[in-house]
Amino acid sequence: MIFTPVIYIENKRYTLKSGVRNIWDYATFNNKKIEIHNLSCSGCKKVSAAILIDPQGRILIARRNYGKHKGVWEFPGGKLEGKENPDIAIIREIKEELDIDANYPLLFDISMQGKIVLYSFFLKLTKKDISSTDHDKTKLLYPHEIYRYPLLELDKKVTDHIMEIIKEGYDIKWKHAEDRT
Numbered sequence: 093m094i095f096t097p098v099i100y101i102e103n104k105r106y107t108l109k110s111g112v113r114n115i116w117d118y119a120t121f122n123n124k125k126i127e128i129h130n131l132s133c134s135g136c137k138k139v140s141a142a143i144l145i146d147p148q149g150r151i152l153i154a155r156r157n158y159g160k161h162k163g164v165w166e167f168p169g170g171k172l173e174g175k176e177n178p179d180i181a182i183i184r185e186i187k188e189e190l191d192i193d194a195n196y197p198l199l200f201d202i203s204m205q206g207k208i209v210l211y212s213f214f215l216k217l218t219k220k221d222i223s224s225t226d227h228d229k230t231k232l233l234y235p236h237e238i239y240r241y242p243l244l245e246l247d248k249k250v251t252d253h254i255m256e257i258i259k260e261g262y263d264i265k266w267k268h269a270e271d272r273t
């Protein structure tokens with residue numbers, strides 16, 4: 093599991109390494125597996141969510157097209173299967189839902205509400221035309237714009253944490269390798 097330089101675990105904030113200001117650079121410092129803190133929550137539903145970021149720093153949100161959350165905007169993702177790790181789950185989910193092949197999911201938030209534990213990962217969005225099996229609409233939004241849409245409670249908390257990370261001066265934009273100077 094690769095963390096960002098900042099991680100929120102149940103609303104507590106941890107800084108893992110100083111001196112790294114672009115969250116994507118952290119992957120190159122920290123490319124080894126680390127076991128995540130084991131949350132004790134018996135009978136919890138564990139869910140991974142993808143904060144897919146484009147090169148302009150916009151985030152993908154999607155409107156659910158079925159079930160009890162139909163019409164609600166959320167981050168793509170879904171439940172962990174069996175003993176699956178959250179990072180493996182998010183790679184599988186966004187392949188299934190959006191047909192996106194992702195690398196280096198960066199874990200930055202573990203939030204709980206009721207019986208749900210949500211693991212949120214930053215991922216690079218390189219694909220242009222997005223369509224989802226689970227959603228009828230998608231949007232690319234700057235983080236402050238996300239609040240304009242009806243969101244699940246946990247997603248508001250995750251968005252608050254993204255805003256805090258940006259206000260502190262961390263950059264969530266990334267560059268294509270060929271654009272790097």
Ligand SMILES: Nc1nc2c([nH]c(=O)n2[C@H]2C[C@H](O)[C@@H](COP(=O)(O)OP(=O)(O)OP(=O)(O)O)O2)c(=O)[nH]1
Nearest residue numbers: 139141159166167168169170171208210244246247
């Ligand atoms: N995919 C996704 N799920 C989220 C987010 N935030 C959040 O609280 N959840 C909750 C909603 C669902 O209860 C659960 C995701 O499960 P799922 O994607 O398999 O959806 P589901 O409707 O089949 O799940 P269920 O609640 O009916 O059991 O996590 C989010 O940003 N993305």
